[in-house]
Amino acid sequence: MKSVRGKRIIAAAGIAAVLTTAAACGSSGPSKSSGSSAGGTGGATSGVTLQVLIGSSGDAETNAVVAAGNAWAAKTGNKVVVTPAKDLTQQLTQSLAGGTPPDIFYVDASKFQGLVKGNALADVGEKITDSTDMYPNLQKAFTQNGQYYCVPKDFSTLALEVNTDLWTKAGLTDADYPKTWDQLETVAKKLTGNGVTGLVMSDTLDRIGAFMRQAGGSVVSADGKTVTADSPQNLQALDYLQKLAKEGALKFPKQVDTGWGGEALGKGKAAMTIEGNWIVGSMSKDYPNVHYKVVPLPAGPAGNATLSFTNCWGVAQKSSHQAAAVDFIDYLTTVDQQMSFAKSFGVMPSRQAAKAQFTQQFPDQAAFVTGADNAFGPVGFPGFDAVQKDFDSKIQGLADGSSDPKSMLSSLQKNATDALSNN
Amino acid sequence: MSSTRSQENRRQALAGWFFVSPALLGLIIFLVVPIVLALYVSFTNWDGLSNPLGGDVKWVGLHNYQQLLTHDGLTRTTFAGALRNNFWFVLFVVPAQTALALWLAVLVNNKFLKGRSFFRTAFYFPSITSSIAITLVFLFLFQGGGAVNGILNWFGIHGPNWLADSRGVIHVWLSGVGITKPPGWTQHTVMGQSLWDWFSGPSIAMMVIIFLVVWTTSGTFMLMFLAALQNVNEDLYEAGELDGAGSWQRFRYITLPSLRPTLLLVLTLGMIGTWQVFDQIYLTGNNPATRTPAYMSFDQSFQNNHFGVGSAIAFLLFALIMVLTLLQRRILPEEID
Incomplete structure (x- = not known):
């Protein structure tokens, strides 16, 4: 019995060893290409190794951050090790719980408040050069209790992407790009048929929320203190989308065997989709032969509105290299560096000073930039994640009527209120 | 001294x-x-x-436990949904995998079967393949326009969008016989879910996972049955044959009673394993129609940062498995008196 147990322990140890090696391989893959350069006469903060954990969208983004890290390292005599996370939330949580968080990491706007509450973020927002030049609504996303914790890295907004070939085939012209909900319905119906769906968009509040805003509704009040989900405005938005879904002019990606709107557009299963800036990179990489155009989202009864998504460069409260981290972030958020990120992986600079340059270089992405003026950030209080997932899971039922907009909103109201009161 | x-x-x-x-x-x-x-x-x-x-x-x-069991909120509703999903999963998988494993074991134990070792290997193969890899293959097979629906199409059957379909099979069957609206008495709610929802049966998405798990695990249990079968005394069969027992009677009155301890082991292991199902659920995404307590524990802990609730789920699950296992031993004693 003893030997069996011993063997089991040895086996367990062996498995653990294998796992550790595997994990090491996993992280050494990307960090192999990451920066380690010595030399240079640094200032007060030379000779420091900064650990940077990023939630990368792909090789393009990882390489761009690594290159920026190398350049800064060479300039200051420090070292930067960039690790792209497979699951940022989980990996960050683990390292924070272990007491050795990375010095710098991406913070999603929806996770920001939780990190502040957990006392994990250092308050460095205002230490960055000209940090008030960032778009005001992005600053607001990273401000809590009057403190501007971290500077926005970049941002994306939602816009309407149209497959121009299918568009002309349906007899539509440039003048027909929808400006209102009614027009959107008309063109979506016109484009539907022959295996093509007029509009395909992801079944999540991160898309539907734009329609709620266009109707003048929201999930929480502007001060974030009251839940306003079961409003007539939100109901109007859901009713509108349900109508489209019942007419077959709106479908969700899974219904057309795709993972997200970009794939549906690229595969020609959707004539229109609603996605953010990230679609540009993946369209040119995965579907280079598909012609499409980005136009602003149509206005709803309450006018124009879209959603914005953003990350900030968070600095760990427990980091012992906060000065160096601030210096590095300062470097990363210059207009030049933000433009270089924009070129590499298609995000929009968070600095207003870079707006003109961006519009000039990427005229076909103008619709994303114009969205910035009437963009709303995500709902960010801790615990809302689960509430949103529950809501999202019911969206697909709008099409066959198994989900009722009114009860969806009332349970959203109830669950969100509950989650908010737990904070 | x-x-x-x-x-x-x-x-x-x-x-x-x-x-x-x-x-x-x-x-x-x-x-x-x-x-x-x-x-x-x-x-x-x-x-x-x-x-x-x-x-x-x-x-x-006890706050976390209250959130899961008594407080009327999202956490309890989600947990109840997860319990429901897993309950139907266990109810379908355990009998099916046990029966299939036993049948396969009897087949490959046949002395006159040609290429016995080939079949033994073939049936055992799914068990040693990575569950992640197999699940991925299933994800492709069961896409709305995947191979399975392609084959169904030949017979003029329009298959559902399997993994995105959250309708319960009992609901589907009921609507087939004309009952689409839940009868009044099923509106009574238990843990935030109406009785109608509790008795939905496994969702169509869950049926795919049930099929997958039965197929992959029956190989392991086949091996256990096979070992037990080889320990059955040959004399018993000879005696049975002399007494004029047919092959079914020999199986029913000689094989099955001799396999009783193994049967109990397989049922117990099967039940413990199925209440802990995770990998397959994780890969099919965060779909409420397939979510199980084990997945919810992970989700609450690592995605929502509610480690307290996540751990509480783990302990509730432990208690549930304990109770059910003891119950099973009561109903199916190892030795017959």
């Missing part, structure tokens, strides 16, 4: 402890400590962003 003897005894005991200490240490560090810590965390509001034993962590008593 007796004192030297007891000294000797003590020395032997000491040596014994010394020899088992590596194993013991391993058990304590990797098993006992984490379990005790998890139990502690289930009574706190630990968010995973700091040291669980540090000052930021608040003791909340």
